[in-house]
Amino acid sequence: MNRTSLIEQIRLKKSFLCIGLDTDLDKIPPHLLDLEDPIFEFNKQIIDATHDLCIAYKPNIAFYERYGARGWTALEKTCKHIPKNIFTIADAKRADIGNTSTEYAKAFFEQMDFDSITLHPYMGEDSVGPFLQFKGKWAIVLALTSNKGSYDFQMHRLENGMPLYEQVLRTCMTWGTHENTMFVIGATHEEMFTEIRRICPDHFLLVPGVGAQGGDLEKVCKFGLNKDIGLIINSTRQIIYASKGVDFAEKAREEALKVQKQMEQYF
Amino acid sequence: MNRTSLIEQIRLKKSFLCIGLDTDLDKIPPHLLDLEDPIFEFNKQIIDATHDLCIAYKPNIAFYERYGARGWTALEKTCKHIPKNIFTIADAKRADIGNTSTEYAKAFFEQMDFDSITLHPYMGEDSVGPFLQFKGKWAIVLALTSNKGSYDFQMHRLENGMPLYEQVLRTCMTWGTHENTMFVIGATHEEMFTEIRRICPDHFLLVPGVGAQGGDLEKVCKFGLNKDIGLIINSTRQIIYASKGVDFAEKAREEALKVQKQMEQYF
Numbered sequence A, B: 001m002n003r004t005s006l007i008e009q010i011r012l013k014k015s016f017l018c019i020g021l022d023t024d025l026d027k028i029p030p031h032l033l034d035l036e037d038p039i040f041e042f043n044k045q046i047i048d049a050t051h052d053l054c055i056a057y058k059p060n061i062a063f064y065e066r067y068g069a070r071g072w073t074a075l076e077k078t079c080k081h082i083p084k085n086i087f088t089i090a091d092a093k094r095a096d097i098g099n100t101s102t103e104y105a106k107a108f109f110e111q112m113d114f115d116s117i118t119l120h121p122y123m124g125e126d127s128v129g130p131f132l133q134f135k136g137k138w139a140i141v142l143a144l145t146s147n148k149g150s151y152d153f154q155m156h157r158l159e160n161g162m163p164l165y166e167q168v169l170r171t172c173m174t175w176g177t178h179e180n181t182m183f184v185i186g187a188t189h190e191e192m193f194t195e196i197r198r199i200c201p202d203h204f205l206l207v208p209g210v211g212a213q214g215g216d217l218e219k220v221c222k223f224g225l226n227k228d229i230g231l232i233i234n235s236t237r238q239i240i241y242a243s244k245g246v247d248f249a250e251k252a253r254e255e256a257l258k259v260q261k262q263m264e265q266y267f
Helices: A003-013 A038-050 A068-081 A098-111 A125-132 A164-175 A187-199 A217-224 A248-264 B003-013 B038-050 B068-081 B098-111 B125-132 B164-172 B187-199 B217-224 B248-264
Strands: A017-021 A056-059 A087-094 A116-119 A138-144 A181-185 A205-207 A231-235 B017-021 B056-059 B087-094 B116-119 B138-144 B181-185 B205-207 B231-235
Touching (some): A017 A087, A017 A248, A038 A248, A098 A116, A125 A138, A125 A164, A138 A164, A164 A187, B038 B248, B056 B068, B098 B116, B098 B125, B125 B138, B138 B164, B164 B181, B205 B217, B217 B231, B217 B248
Parallel strands (some): A181 A205, B017 B056
């Protein structure tokens, strides 16, 4: 999906909500466990109940790999089930030397048909570049993550005075454009959004950490929105695990609707 | 596999060779393509022909994911086929926030039975820590990689004067011990091994980049060996793709033997 279509969908739905699909057999409603493919069945019902309220789905690949080939099959089916007008994010946090990154890109962009993938920047240009070679696909590079560990290296100042995450932003901006690159900025760093918007005013930012991890939607919007909205805000647990009963999809819809209503005011 | 057993195997075989299993349907001998599971069949024959000459196998996970659930099944079968006295490395380059890293650890350490996994350090302690919670398993953290992109961030000097890769080494050493943590140091940075050994004299280093990528085995050994050998040197293309004929496993053995003979002089 290209940038224009993404913005169109955002304006149409008055939403910039991404729903995380971290589907965990220990957390989904027990009545699904007897089905042949409980992971896919859970995702299918969540997607069917919420797809008019969100503009993106983000399966967290670890939760599929954890179940081996069976998990991978559930992921493939999930990816196929997501309506074509919804942006899909493989939250895979990959990146390796060039020929290996190309294989990862083929896995997520060709073997499956994800629009985008999250990537570690540590290995530099030739590890991210291969993902930018796929037309209509996006690299979403980790810049400043939502976890405590973001203070270990990302916030360290370099000799040139910039924190590492800023160097990552500025360097990655030279590899691609705002038409094929986004950045991950955790909602827990809400005070940094003004500075980040000074560095990359036009890029879409994928923002995890709202809800369970403590980030504040209102503050992120206040400092992070740009003229095209420019934010994709992820929520996972609060929505997909709103109920463990047979009403789980309905309850997920209610939670997604609450977030969408909060977002509507920014249009 | 614990450190003592790994060192035992190294001394027994007079080898610190790791063979990379980057199994690519476009590169394996064409006569295998008609079989039901050509990826596994290729790996099986390579393993059967070389397992007395190497002390580790390192499947590159991208090459399996690329083929979806089918690739994942081939990976699972490969992992099971590797003899128990050989160290196994999931070259997966993962790491995410804590609960997600735990899922990746379950995928590679429980669902499969890998001894170790390669990890990106960018997200900090709570992204690497979960892998250290698994007894007898290893985190192999990227420090200084073999590719050109290693100059983009890893070699940048921080305000405290250290290059980022050194900060990564020093910080990660406080999270685990030399009994559960190794570091990736690319063979292409052979001039850095003296300095790296000053920082972490006891840790095992996984060294890719010898052979096709241009690293020099002799120089790496000269500056990188420690009293327990302390190096796991990976070679992939030069060994597994030595021939595209029916003799591919035999030729792979010949190439592995050449490297093992070079290594023998250090015992």
